[in-house]
Amino acid sequence: MHWFKQLFTRRQIYSDLSEEIQQHLAEKIAALMAAGMSPKEAASAARREFGNVTSIEESGREAWTWPRAESVLSDVKFALRKLKQSPGFATTTILTLALGIGANVVVFSVLNGLILRPLDVPEPSNLFQIMHGKDWGGSQSYRDYLDYRDRDASFSGMLAYQYLRAGVRVGKTVAQSWGFDVSGNYFDVLGVQPAFGHFFHAADEHGPASAPYIVLSYDFWRLHFDSNPHVLGETIELNQHPLTVIGVARKDFHGTEPLFVADYWIPLVNATQVTGFDDLPYRDHYAFTVLGRLKPRVTPQQATRSLNIVAAQMAKEDPKDDGLTALVRLAGPAGDEQDPTKKALLGILLLAMLVLLAACANLASIFAARATDRGGELAIRLAIGASRWMILRQLLTEAVIVSIVGAAVGSFFARLLLGVLSRLQIFGDFPTHFMILPDGRVYLVALALSIASGIFFGLLPARQVWKTDVVQAIKTGCLETESFRRLAVRDVLLAVQIVVCTLLVTASLVGVRGLMLALHVPLAIQPEQVTLAQADLRMAGYSGEQALPVQKRLLEAAQAIPGVSAAAVSDGVPFLGGGGDWFVYRWGTTEFLPSHMAFDALSFLISPGYLNTAGTRLLAGRDFTWHDAGGSPRVAIVNQTFARKLYGDKSAVGQRFALWETAKYEVIGVVEDGKYGSVSEDPHAAMFLPLAQGIGEVMSPSATILVRSRLPQDQIAAALRQKLIAIEPGAPFTIRSWADAIDLSMIVPRAVAAVLGVMGLLAAMLAVTGVFGMASYSVSKRRKEQGIRMALGAQPVDILRSTLHRPLLLLIGGSCLGLLGGVLTSRLLAHLVSFATPRDPLVLAGVLFVMTFLGLVATWVPARRALGIDPSRLLRE
Amino acid sequence: MPTSPGKQPEQRDLFRGALEMMILRSLRRQPMHGYALVQHIKQRSKDLLQVEEGSLYPALQRMLRDNLVKAEWEISASNRKVRTYRITPAGIKHLEHEVSSFEQMLKGINLVLSPADF
Numbered sequence: 001m002h003w004f005k006q007l008f009t010r011r012q013i014y015s016d017l018s019e020e021i022q023q024h025l026a027e028k029i030a031a032l033m034a035a036g037m038s039p040k041e042a043a044s045a046a047r048r049e050f051g052n053v054t055s056i057e058e059s060g061r062e063a064w065t066w067p068r069a070e071s072v073l074s075d076v077k078f079a080l081r082k083l084k085q086s087p088g089f090a091t092t093t094i095l096t097l098a099l100g101i102g103a104n105v106v107v108f109s110v111l112n113g114l115i116l117r118p119l120d121v122p123e124p125s126n127l128f129q130i131m132h133g134k135d136w137g138g139s140q141s142y143r144d145y146l147d148y149r150d151r152d153a154s155f156s157g158m159l160a161y162q163y164l165r166a167g168v169r170v171g172k173t174v175a176q177s178w179g180f181d182v183s184g185n186y187f188d189v190l191g192v193q194p195a196f197g198h199f200f201h202a203a204d205e206h207g208p209a210s211a212p213y214i215v216l217s218y219d220f221w222r223l224h225f226d227s228n229p230h231v232l233g234e235t236i237e238l239n240q241h242p243l244t245v246i247g248v249a250r251k252d253f254h255g256t257e258p259l260f261v262a263d264y265w266i267p268l269v270n271a272t273q274v275t276g277f278d279d280l281p282y283r284d285h286y287a288f289t290v291l292g293r294l295k296p297r298v299t300p301q302q303a304t305r306s307l308n309i310v311a312a313q314m315a316k317e318d319p320k321d322d323g324l325t326a327l328v329r330l331a332g333p334a335g336d337e338q339d340p341t342k343k344a345l346l347g348i349l350l351l352a353m354l355v356l357l358a359a360c361a362n363l364a365s366i367f368a369a370r371a372t373d374r375g376g377e378l379a380i381r382l383a384i385g386a387s388r389w390m391i392l393r394q395l396l397t398e399a400v401i402v403s404i405v406g407a408a409v410g411s412f413f414a415r416l417l418l419g420v421l422s423r424l425q426i427f428g429d430f431p432t433h434f435m436i437l438p439d440g441r442v443y444l445v446a447l448a449l450s451i452a453s454g455i456f457f458g459l460l461p462a463r464q465v466w467k468t469d470v471v472q473a474i475k476t477g478c479l480e481t482e483s484f485r486r487l488a489v490r491d492v493l494l495a496v497q498i499v500v501c502t503l504l505v506t507a508s509l510v511g512v513r514g515l516m517l518a519l520h521v522p523l524a525i526q527p528e529q530v531t532l533a534q535a536d537l538r539m540a541g542y543s544g545e546q547a548l549p550v551q552k553r554l555l556e557a558a559q560a561i562p563g564v565s566a567a568a569v570s571d572g573v574p575f576l577g578g579g580g581d582w583f584v585y586r587w588g589t590t591e592f593l594p595s596h597m598a599f600d601a602l603s604f605l606i607s608p609g610y611l612n613t614a615g616t617r618l619l620a621g622r623d624f625t626w627h628d629a630g631g632s633p634r635v636a637i638v639n640q641t642f643a644r645k646l647y648g649d650k651s652a653v654g655q656r657f658a659l660w661e662t663a664k665y666e667v668i669g670v671v672e673d674g675k676y677g678s679v680s681e682d683p684h685a686a687m688f689l690p691l692a693q694g695i696g697e698v699m700s701p702s703a704t705i706l707v708r709s710r711l712p713q714d715q716i717a718a719a720l721r722q723k724l725i726a727i728e729p730g731a732p733f734t735i736r737s738w739a740d741a742i743d744l745s746m747i748v749p750r751a752v753a754a755v756l757g758v759m760g761l762l763a764a765m766l767a768v769t770g771v772f773g774m775a776s777y778s779v780s781k782r783r784k785e786q787g788i789r790m791a792l793g794a795q796p797v798d799i800l801r802s803t804l805h806r807p808l809l810l811l812i813g814g815s816c817l818g819l820l821g822g823v824l825t826s827r828l829l830a831h832l833v834s835f836a837t838p839r840d841p842l843v844l845a846g847v848l849f850v851m852t853f854l855g856l857v858a859t860w861v862p863a864r865r866a867l868g869i870d871p872s873r874l875l876r877e
Numbered sequence: 878m879p880t881s882p883g884k885q886p887e888q889r890d891l892f893r894g895a896l897e898m899m900i901l902r903s904l905r906r907q908p909m910h911g912y913a914l915v916q917h918i919k920q921r922s923k924d925l926l927q928v929e930e931g932s933l934y935p936a937l938q939r940m941l942r943d944n945l946v947k948a949e950w951e952i953s954a955s956n957r958k959v960r961t962y963r964i965t966p967a968g969i970k971h972l973e974h975e976v977s978s979f980e981q982m983l984k985g986i987n988l989v990l991s992p993a994d995f
Contacts, residue, residue, distance in 0.1 A: 013938075016948075020911055020960045021934060027912045027957060028930070051931035063938040 010064055017060050025050060055385045072397070079398040089370065090402070093363055097406025097453065098413070099762055100359030103352045105414035105438060105446050107755075110421070111345040113436030114259070119332040120252055122191040123293075128300055129335065130158070130290040130307065133325035139286035142268070142279060144314065144321065145183075148290065151310045154303035155292035157189035161256065162288050164266065166238040166274050167539025167732055170224045174539055174732050177220075177238075178431055179264040180255055181271035184211065189293055190256070197232045197247030200267055208280075211267040214243040218251040220263040238266070240541040241273040254433065256291060258333050261433045276543045276701055283320040284583070284594050291331050300328040322595035343831040348755055350828065351507055355759050356453060358500040358766045361493040364457035365773065367399060368490065371461035392462050399458025400451060407450030411443065460489060491806070494770050495814045501767035502818020502851055506838050507829060508760030509846045510822075511753035514833035518749050521835070524639075524674025525574060526615025527738035531716050532573065533558070533705040533724055540730030544699035548692060550728060551703050555607060557723040558705050563716070566708040568610035570691060571700035574676040575742045578704065579604055580695065584685070586646065587656040587664075598657075599645050601638075601685035602676055605700050610688070611637075611671060613706045621653040621669030629692035637669035642685035663696030665689070678745055680834035703731075706738075713737045752832050764850070768858045775807040775862035786866060787874035796867050803866045804859050811858075815851040822847070896928070896936050897945075898979065901964055901972040904946060910959035911937065937962065945971050 025046050032042035047053070065071075083090040118124035130148060132140050140148075142160065149158040161182040168177040180186075187199035195218055204211045214236055216225075225231045235242045243266060255262035268288075272278045279287045294303055307326035315321040329335040333342065371378070378391055415438060422434045438446075533554075537547045555569040572578020579602035586598050604610075608624045611617075621637065628635050636657075643652035658664040665687075673683050689695055705724065709716045717735045724733050779786075786799050822829075822838040829838060836843060903909060903917050915930045940946045945968035953959045964972070 013941075016950075016960065017934065017938065021931070023910075023957065023959060024912045024915075024930070027959075049930050051929040053931065056931035056934055059935040060938040063935065063942045 013064055014057075014061055017057060021050075021053060021057065025053075052385050071393075075394055075397040076401065078394065079401050082398060083401065089366070093366060093402045094406045094409060096359050096362055096766070097403055097450070098410035100356035100410070100453070101403075101407045101446055101450055102410030102414045103355050103759065103762065104349070104449060105411050105442060106417055107345065107349045107352045108445055109414065109418050109438045109442050110434075110436050111342075111349055112439065112442055113422075113434060115333045115339065115342045115345060117258075117332075117435065118330075118334055119256055119258065120254060121256065124332065125330075126294045126296075127190070127331045128155075128292055128294055128303065128328045129331045130292060131327040131329060132286060133323075133327065136286055138289050140288050140290045141283050141285050142288055143281070143283040144311075144324065145288055145290050147314050148307060148310060148326070149292075151313070152303075152307055154295060154298045154306045156295045157185060158290060158292035159183045159186045159189040160268065160288040160290050161186060161265075162268070162271075162279065163257075163260075164238075164271060164274065165536065167240075167536060168224075168263070169237040169240070174730060175224075176539075176732055176734070177263045178260070179217075179262045179266065181266050181268040181274075184267055184269070186265065187215075189291070192253050193250065194247040195250045196229070197245070199247050205267060205269050208269055208278075209273055210269055212243050212270055212273075213246045213267060214238070215247045215249055215265045216245060217249050217254065217261070217263055219261070221248045236264075238274045239276075239536075239538040241270075243270070256289070256331070259432045259434065261431045263431070274538075276538050277698070283318055292328075294328075300330075303328045319591065319593045319595075322593050340831065344752070347828050347831050348752075351504060351756070351759050354500045354504060355762050355766075356449065358497045358504075358763050360453045360457050361496040361500075362766045362770055363399075363402075363453075364460040365490055365493045365770065367395070367457055368461040368493075369773075369777070371395060395461060396455065396458040400454035403450040403454030403457075404447070407446050411438070411446050414438070460493070463489070490774065491810060494774050494807070494810050495817075497763075497767050497770040498811055498814025498851075499818040499821065501763040501854070502815045502847060503821050503825070504756075504760045504763035505850050506819065506822030506843065506847050507825075507832075508753075508756040508758075509843045509850070510829050510836050510838055510840070511749075511756035511833050513840055513843050513846075514836035515746075515749050515753040517835035518679045518746065521675065521679045522672075523574070523679070523742070524616050524672045525738075527575075527742050529708055529710060530613065530615075530738040531707045531709070531713060531720060531735065532576065532738050532741070533707070533720050533733045533735045534572075534576065535703050535724075535728070535731040535733045537701045537703055537728070537731055539732060540728055542701055544694070544701045547699060547701045547703070551607070551691065553727050554703060554705055554724055557727055558707050558720060561707070561709075561716070561719045561723060563711040564707050564709045566609060566613040568613040568706045569607045570610050570704050570706065571605040571702045573604070573614070573704050573706065573738070574674060575678075575738075575745050576704070579676055579686070582659050582695070584642075584646065584687075585658045585660075587658060589658060592658070592660045599685055601642055601687050603695055604686065604688050605691040605694065606688050607691045610706065613708050616674065617672045619670045619672055620651065621667070623669065624688075624690045626692060628690040630694075632693075634663070634665045634693055635668045635690065636665040637671055637688040638667055639671050639686045640673045641683045642687055643667070643670050645685055659696060680749070749834070756832070764854055768854050771807050771811055771855065771858035772862065774810075775804055775859045776865070778806060779803050779862045779866045783869055784874060787869050787871040790869060791871040799866050799869070800863055804863060807859060808855065811851070811855045815848075818851075819844070819847055894975065894979070896932070897940060898972065898975050900933070900936060900940065900962075901945065901968055901975075904962055904964040905969060905972060908961050908963040910951075910953065910961045912959070914962070940968070943967075943971075 028046040028050070029039070029042045032045055033039060037045065050056075119127065121127060129138055130140065131138050140160070145158070145160040149155075152158075159182065161180045164179045164181045166177060166179070167174040184200055184202040184205040187194075188201055192199075194215070197215075199215055200211055200213045204213065216231070216236075221227065221231060231245050231248070234245050236245055237243075249265070254260070255265070266274070268280070272280070279285060292303075294300065304327055307328065311321065311324040311326050315324050329337075333339055336342065381391060382388065418436055418438060422436050424434065537550055540550075542550055551569050555567060558564065558567045558569075570578070581600050582603055583592075583594060583597035584599055584601045585592055585596060589596055606624065608626055608628075611623055618637070619640070624635070624637070638646075638652060643655075646652070646657055647655050652667045652670050655667045656665060657667070671688070674686070675681060676684060676686060691700070694700060705720070707716060707720060717737075721733060721735055724731075782803060786794075786803065789802075790799060819838075826837045826839060838844070899918055900914060903914055903921075909917060911933055915928065915933055918926065918928060937946065937948075941948060944965060946962045946964055948960050948962050951959060951961045
């Protein structure tokens with residue numbers, strides 16, 4: 001209506017109203033005086049009959065305002081003024097909350113980025129992955145993929161892809177690169193469009209080596225081709241195999257694996273030329289990930305059933321598919337219920353929420369104390385006509401402001417930290433991109449959390465306001481506090497803080513203990529002083545068959561470096577992605593079908609001297625020699641788990657096993673069990689085969705040179721690089737210390753220990769301030785009483801007992817509850833930490849020690865203060 | 878002992894419409910300022926209605942906002958600066974409408990309360 005005019009004339013309206021009321025009173029007083037009253041009597045009678053001037057003016061003004069909005073605004077203004085008046089209080093509360101919210105934002109962002117976010121493709125909600133039954137995760141053979149794709153009707157399209165690692169020649173240098181080799185329909189099924197050029201299609205595939213095309217990722221194109229728009233039609237060599245650039249993908253398309261950022265895509269029918277190994281013809285070679293678009297109105301359950309019917313048919317036609325099952329689930333990490341990262345992150349999120357809870361409990365008691373201290377002010381406001389609801393709203397506004405500012409501060413620092421985290425490359429040369437920067441959803445959660453916590457800790461002191469007796473409050477200057485004898489809200493709040501603190505301290509000690517144990521797990525290798533040089537010789541143009549002489553030359557060059565005490569060459573090593581995985585069959589097996597295998601074992605192709613260089617103990621039998629080569633009998637060295645699984649208690653040396661028809665082996669040695677991929681893995685069967693024999697007829701084109709030396713690592717690395725480059729300039733060598741590489745694989749337990757440690761520390765800080773606050777309060781509240789007791793002859797012990805009795809009781813009770821909680825949450829912690837549990841006696845002792853220590857720290861000063869009471873002075877006051 | 882919560886103007890909501898009607902009716906007879914209005918209502922009701930004098934003003938502000946009355950500063954006969962309220966055409970219309978619906982309501986209530994049927 002006239003609201004716009006009102007906005008400017010409002011001041012006039014208000015002053016008219018006040019003046020009019022004053023005139024009214026003046027006229028009334030005059031009338032009363034005329035009736036014979038004294039001026040004083042008349043004035044008070046006039047006011048009495050008129051009513052509360054302030055509140056009448058206020059409700060008169062309300063006619064002109066948007067009452068809700070404006071009174072909220074004035075509440076906010078007032079709250080800001082109040083907070084400015086006590087900067088210490090404001091800073092403490094805001095920082096406390098910022099810690100709580102910040103921790104949650106970081107954890108939730110990581111969870112959101114790694115787990116909740118769907119794949120970056122159009123319509124991710126109907127893109128599903130076809131899993132290989134229970135045991136094989138998501139890997140499928142190409143032949144099975146073809147059958148699923150052609151025979152099943154639940155999907156409108158089904159694609160397959162696998163990782164591809166190759167040396168890419170750009171100009172004169174060869175660089176390592178990672179991409180995908182994919183089925184021809186890959187881009188069409190996903191429904192993505194190129195930035196420019198075009199993608200390849202299913203129609204481009206006409207059998208092996210029929211589609212020599214490559215699609216570049218946007219970043220790869222920008223980095224290696226300087227965003228040259230004339231790149232289309234140019235030839236790129238992958239492992240010296242030429243491919244024609246036909247298109248560049250859009251900037252935001254990184255492929256179909258979470259975290260992984262592909263450099264390029266090539267048709268899988270052309271992958272053999274690049275990798276030197278044909279992944280396509282074997283039904284029992286599980287190398288591909290298969291995704292499909294469900295047709296409308298088909299549920300994943302229906303698709304699973306229909307795929308299993310197809311699988312059963314396939315098993316009938318080819319015994320290699322015996323026992324094949326399929327399972328459909330949402331593509332990407334969101335569909336993976338068993339994902340250990342997800343469970344770990346959910347666990348950490350729970351702990352972060354506990355930190356927030358402790359922070360809120362802390363703030364609630366601070367706010368309650370503040371409301372008590374401000375009792376005089378609040379009582380006066382109540383007395384002059386403010387309603388209880390107004391006071392409440394005021395206190396609540398203050399709490400919500402603190403929480404929103406706290407959330408902003410917390411989110412700001414969380415954003416900084418996440419920025420650093422998102423740029424980490426923790427998987428060495430495997431290109432990853434952590435899209436963990438907070439998005440709208442994260443900020444929304446932060447806001448919701450902050451408002452919820454603000455209301456939580458703002459409402460607790462509200463109880464006090466509600467029960468206030470105004471007259472009493474004005475007399476004593478503080479709001480009525482609850483009796484000190486009964487269990488007060490304060491006590492509950494403190495107990496909550498202590499329980500949460502104990503829980504988090506338990507968790508952090510478990511994390512630290514787990515890390516300590518993980519660092520001492522026997523690995524069956526001695527990686528210290530070993531330097532590794534790794535290269536894929538295919539990148540220099542060698543096939544597997546041609547690789548052996550090169551591998552030998554590289555080894556000889558490394559052995560010749562002065563100061564090298566031992567050297568060896570292998571196709572790969574533990575902890576650096578080494579180790580193929582093969583089905584192992586008992587001797588005498590005639591049909592080599594997956595359903596007949598005994599177990600699967602990791603393979604390492606090694607030169608003589610590898611065991612010595614790596615520091616792996618040979619328990620029985622002999623090491624290889626260079627005479628164990630092609631043409632001589634096939635021999636193998638196996639680990640204890642392998643030997644036990646296949647031969648039981650019998651001596652393994654001299655026993656035999658087979659991998660397939662033409663790959664049959666005699667065991668000539670047994671080595672100790674080790675760790676091959678991560679320190680926390682279960683014992684896994686492993687076999688070591690002579691590099692000179694290969695696996696069956698397959699020779700490895702990879703080369704890992706191991707060099708043991710006492711020389712400083714950088715010196716040996718430089719010498720190694722120089723020697724190797726001289727022999728093979730075309731191969732890009734990655735040189736690093738083995739110990740560093742293993743450290744890198746420990747990044748998860750380290751990060752978990754660090755995160756748990758930080759949370760434990762935060763909770764401990766909160767608990768100390770909580771206990772300290774309560775003990776100090778109790779001492780200062782009862783100074784007079786204690787003074788009198790001292791004057792009457794009480795001993796220091798009695799004084800301490802009566803003042804610190806309650807906080808200590810809470811501390812002990814809370815700690816016990818927290819410890820019990822910690823033990824009960826063992827299963828949760830088991831998702832986070834291997835090797836250690838809260839039941840570990842060292843952890844239990846540590847928790848008790850820490851809580852005792854915290855108790856001493858928190859009560860030390862109040863205790864000194866209690867003992868320092870001077871009764872004579874107190875009684876004089 | 879906690880005191881009972883203070884009385885709020887809002888708690889006389891039932892009265893609000895009635896107060897407005899009385900104000901409008903009085904102003905229709907002749908323009909008046911606030912003090913005179915209170916005196917007038919008190920006299921006419923023969924002191925049966927205990928109106929808190931101040932409660933008049935919020936009602937007047939609402940009516941000003943809704944353009945039912947208008948106000949002007951004037952000098953009164955007794956040489957005081959007073960703010961005189963006049964009813965507007967909209968105010969007259971509002972008053973007639975309110976009075977008739979109030980009478981309807983009263984009639985209804987009377988019918989229900991009348992002992993005839995019992």
